[in-house]
Amino acid sequence: MTNTNLLKLNLGPQHPSTHGVLRLILELDGEKIVSCKPDVGYLHRGMEKMAERLSYVQYYPTVDRIDYLAGFFYSELFCEIIEKALNVELSERVKAIRVLLLELNRIASHLLWIGAYLMDLGAVSPFFYTFRERELILKYFEKITGQRMMNNYFIFGGVRRDIFDIEDVEEFLEILKTKIKDYERIIDSNPIFLQRTKGKGVLEQNVALNGAITGVNLRASGVNLDFRTKHKLYEGYEFTPIVSEGKDCYTRYRARVLELNESSKLIKQAIEKLKQNSALNQTLIQPIGLKLPAGEFYSEIEAPRGLASCYVKSDGENKPYRLKWRTGSYYAVNLLRKLLKGTYLNDAIAIAGSLDIILPEVDK
């Protein structure tokens, strides 16, 4: 029996603030949410099944479409699988190039989130401000890789070609430093913003850990878990993961802003390394007719939306027997069931937005 006093509301799949095609089936008592049931799959492209039919190099161009805002991370994951399987060591310069681009991509992704989140909360301007800075990054990507998004720049065993115009990045970091202060002035000091985010959407540590939440969302609940510290690309880099205790939407917002600074630090170190190692020195893997040895391969990386990992089981053919992606947003969507229960409709938008869910990553 359904309770006839409750209003059933379909939030999405075409709704301005579901960031794509998320459908939330809400049961409302007035404006209070009694139950929330996320319904995903509207953007399912069969990314995993597709891999079983295509050779590795044929499949590779599609992987950065898994998360169009952080494509480099998925390229990196897939390249890493191939490199691990064939025991190819990357040169210092290639590693530094990859770190540089990954962290720039992280900044771009977080900038977009900050703008979009404020848009969810009803403020129009920050969206344009953060896009202005993100545009600089995309311009640089275009210069280096020929594409603004979906770059396909990392290739098996290296990068497509050497990087240039690093001054642009240095200049951008200077700009970003001043602009972050501007964002803080317009957002952090705004009483309405604080009222809408402080104490809202509290994510307890055990809930987050049981829900397999990773990334900024987990670290904002006070768990020190950053996969960059273990990753071999980031060996020799100094940075401190942003761990904060607030657990609410505001903390998650702050954590992302602080991560912009951390990423800038990493980029600066990467630039230093690039200056020290001027020779590209890469041993590329011949992609045509590439076969991986039979076995299981796994790679993981700290993507902007939490832990992203790739698992490949190969039976020695030129295509994987099975391929599996793990993405951060997928688990965050599942969390909405718990987080949205008992909140009000407009808080629900603020909470769902604060988890930084992106739908292509969920549906794959």
Place this chain on the structure above:
Amino acid sequence: MNYLYFLYIEFLTKHNVPQIIGDITFYCIPITIIFIVLLLVVLALVLAERKLLGWFTQRKGPNRVGFWGILQTLADALKLLCKENITPSSADRFLFNLAPILMFTPALVVLGLIPYSSEFMFVNFQTNVLIYIIFAGFPILSILIGGWASNNKYSLFGGMRNVSQVLAYELPIAFSLLGVITLASSMNLGKITLAQSTQYGVLGWFWMPCIIGFIVMFISILAELNRCPFDLPEAESELICGYNTEYSGMRFALFYLGEYSLLFANALFLSVLFLGGYLSPFGKYISTVFFGGQIGEILLYFEQVFWLILKSFFIIFVVIWIRAVFPRMASFDLLKFSWAFLLPISILNLLLMVLLKYFMGGVYA
């Protein structure tokens, strides 16, 4: 008004038209003027808002249609006129069509109550302020009807939110109005304007003694107009478009028109109450200083209208500015803000005004 009336009748009798026709047609003139001016102002306001928001957010704003984008709103209005009027099959047809009309008409009525200059005051009752408040509250009905009749859950939420919001913010408006009425000892907008012409010039306008009331009223009017940060009834990121989700074509345009004309009307109202209405900020009118005689007298009317409109545009600018900066409030904080904060301080403001009137009443005699 009398002066213009006699001029008009005199002009007609010169051309052998009976006075009775003059009596009747005289009242059609202001209505026509209001309607034309209102449409022009709304077109300008929409463009101004888009341009300003563009500049606030590092964009250019509309700049394609006509010189400097000046015809953009006209083009948009034409597009809306040509669009199909869709009535959802499950909607209440009669109420659905009625709502946009109810939104637009009160805006026309309230504009007639404003004293544009010492002579142009089309409807002159002793209790102008009261009538203004009654009609300015009308759109709440339209939004509720529109939200309910659309038979869409988002629209319904928009309508309901609007009702609770307007109910909460009407009271602070009423109390801060009482403060002004106490100071001016009148409920007539013309007399309220005149009461502000003191020896202190700009500082003598009611915004100075009644600063709390001014701020409270400004905030409450933002809420009544569903402007940011109180735009919950049409919260785009939550309710798609709130009460006008299902509206298209000319009906949507009427909602739009109504919103902007009420914004203009309320800005005029605020300027009359707190910013000295048509009074010149320099104490003396420019036209009387530079032109003497009859030309100066005629120019004076236009100058007074100019000052009033300038002041109202200043208020509208601030409203747009706020929209560029603030996020939306949460619905429960919004109600709390009104009942627990604005209402008490507006009552406090009224007490202060009574004391002020008692001890320093001579200033606003």
